[in-house]
Amino acid sequence: MSKLLLLDGHSLAYRAFYALPTDLATSSGTVTNAVYGFTSMLIKVVGDEHPDHLAVAFDTAAPTFRKEKDATYKAGRKETPDLFRAQLPLIHQVLETLAVPILEVPGVEADDVIGTLAVRGAKAGMDVIVVTGDRDSYQLVHDPHVRVLYNKRGVSDYALYDEAGIFERCGVTPAQYPDYAALRGDTSDNLPGVPGIGEKTAAKLISTYGALEGIFEHLDDLPPKQRQNLGEWRDQVFHNREMSVLRTDLDLDVDPDALRMGGWDPEVVRELFQQLEFRTLYPRLLEALGAEAAAAPEGETLDVEVSVARDAGAAVKVLAAIGKGSERVALEPVWSGTPGRSPLLGLGIASGDDAAFLPADLLGDAKAATALGGLVGEDGPPLVAHGAKELMHGISRAVGAEIASLSVDTAVMAYLLDPGAAPYDLEDLAARFLSLELRSPDREEGTLDLDGDATADGAGRRAVAILRLAVALEEALSARELAELYERVERPLVRVLARMEDAGVKVDREFLDGLRADLQAECDRLVAQIHAHAGEPFVVNSVPQLRAVLFDKLGLTPVKRTKTGPSTDADSLQKMAAQTPHPI
Missing domain, CATH: 3.40.50.1010 (5'-nuclease)
Structure with a gap:
């Protein structure tokens, strides 16, 4: 069909x-x-x-x-x-x-x-x-x-x-809905309802008498006030019905x-979505329609020479050279696991188009750690990052320093420009705002690097991209009159949130452990009772198994249906509990 x-x-x-x-x-x-x-x-x-x-x-x-x-x-x-x-x-x-x-x-x-x-x-x-x-x-x-x-x-x-769903929702059949709406009224359409008759009363009257004609034929059976209001509003009610019937x-x-689907040009759609800056919707569209993505137009490949510090002395020199001026410096961390929670593997650093990479093990050297602390301190140059909160955690754990000179967090800026476009990947933003491709121009996709140079190269290139992206996003924020919001609220908030996460929240672990044990014991007791009432063990949290027990074995009547079968959500189960004497 x-x-x-x-x-x-x-x-x-x-x-x-x-x-x-x-x-x-x-x-x-x-x-x-x-x-x-x-x-x-x-x-x-x-x-x-x-x-x-x-x-x-x-x-x-x-x-x-x-x-x-x-x-x-x-x-x-x-x-x-x-x-x-x-x-x-x-x-x-x-x-x-x-x-x-x-x-x-x-x-x-x-x-x-x-x-x-x-x-x-x-x-x-x-x-x-x-x-x-x-x-x-x-x-x-x-x-x-x-x-x-x-x-x-x-x-x-x-x-x-x-x-069945309409009846459960309104208390009337779809065919009776215009009569129901006529009694209730619709303020959005300027169709006033009968005073004192809301949705429940309207549904009860329609259910009892079938239609408006039946209600007005039995006015004498109704309470005096209801009878009076209906009599006075009779013409309006029938007018409401006339206006409500589709x-x-x-x-x-x-x-x-x-009215068949299909026949659209993926490239034309892609261009429109890019114009509207609907970054996340195009992949969703292709997935929804089962269509294959058109080849994305290639942007400029960011070709950057990245120097790698091989020892602590070289790391100190890199940090001193990059940090001596007043130009912005971008830091791009490389993580061993979850950003902000796992140890650092290294840092990509860039100023202008100059980029370097510092392996994390070099930061164990006291001079290198001091140099990095000076770079991110209050007297350091303005810092730019993509996801500064996570970077703050990493720097704090690596060298015990706090980033005090944050100027731009491009991830936060991107959020302000489009709050619904998470996760704000740097690659996507670089392609969208800069038409930049961040992959290495000299390395084939999918090749495995065994000496770490690819990691260093990628981190340095990303740091340069962050610097360029910061300029583009600042212009976009100014055009949208969001620059002040970023400077006064969002940028300072990054540091506050990082400190809050570092400090954590003090809890009574012994109390929470005891509470968990008590709740688990109560859950176990209730599950045992449910199994006893069902006459068999089953996984209570399994929707198919719960449906089989409630509706197939016990023959209970569902109050609502979904596309996949009788509903077992909390609201439906509570309504069933009020309607059935079964102890389950």
Whole structure:
């Protein structure tokens, strides 16, 4: 069965805009939080659902038939933020570059376009998933062909609803949802609900009487205040329902089978993502679509001559020569394991295009250690690093000195420019901001170096790249008006965090050990009880085994289902506990 994915473009773009900070922008200052978030949403749902067909529907600026019926429809909404409106053309550009069909029909809303295509797709035997942040789409759910993937919050938190899921979520069936919404009202659409009737009461009334007509036929059966409010708001309630029902019969010249994916040019997409500075999204896109990456355009290879100190005397001379001026000095550590936690293997050092490498064992010499301490001390030159906090730990352990002259941490700067683009690898940043390739120009990829020269060469080259990257990132921070934030907050914070990590937190180990033992004993006792109630041992933390016991063996009724089966999350288990007398 082919799968059709229908996305509510405006709804998801709005969610993305308010989920991500508006300081998410390119180095030139173009705000891209909605574009980034929407593209991330698109990649996630495509990667999760693997559709054969895909389309995105958007609202248009033209008045809709609902607005013509009710001039106050959506009248209370705030003005669309300029920062959001400016990003809509970029979202369209992303979709067009990815060859994703865009649907816009004047006079109707995106929901109506989606509703019509959902019905057509279901009739054609397609598995249809509507992706939206608008609850009105709940009414479109129809087993087994039409489901709603609802964006609950942020850009990655979704719930997939079938008919049972809608009932569990709202207490009504999808077909009853417009009646339920009519009673509850929708302030975002300027459709007021009946006073005193919230979601639970609305669901109870619909469940009891079936529809609005049934409720108003039985007003005499209701409590006096409820009866009075419903009587007074009768016209508004039926108007609300009329406005809430989605069109599924539009005369669209669109065949769902024609909404096929594919046909995009990887190189064009790569160029657009580079322009938008979506560094992490392109690999995610390729993974989601199962596509092969186009060959990356080669950048300039950084060719640097790196001198290696072979003894302590040479190390002292290198440190003295590099540290005597006022120019910036970059330090690039080489670690034996986890950065900041493992011992140093050596240090790459650069000033201008001059680079050197100091093996860590030379730092055991008192004169070499003193020279390094002077280089990083208050009277030393301005220091540049990529991941300065980890470097501070390494220098402190190696020679007992504290870095006091930190000028630039390029990793922190990169974070300020794009908070969502971790892990801020130096190679990626050099390619993005400098068009630099950091691999050795003289060494074939994959060759094994036995004398350590490759390590020295790489560390020295990276140190030179850090110096160049610092200049590019400073310019980008200034363009984004983030330089003051970096200087006043982020740069001093690096040293504070390093000191905090060095000092650690004092704990009562004996108490914690005892607490752990008590908790483990309680867990063991509870597991034994669970096994006794189940009549067999099983791994309680195993979702498949837990499902087999609860639903297959004991015959308990699940309260919610996921794509893979009955839900066993904590919320579902707590609801089941309240609904079943079984002691498990």
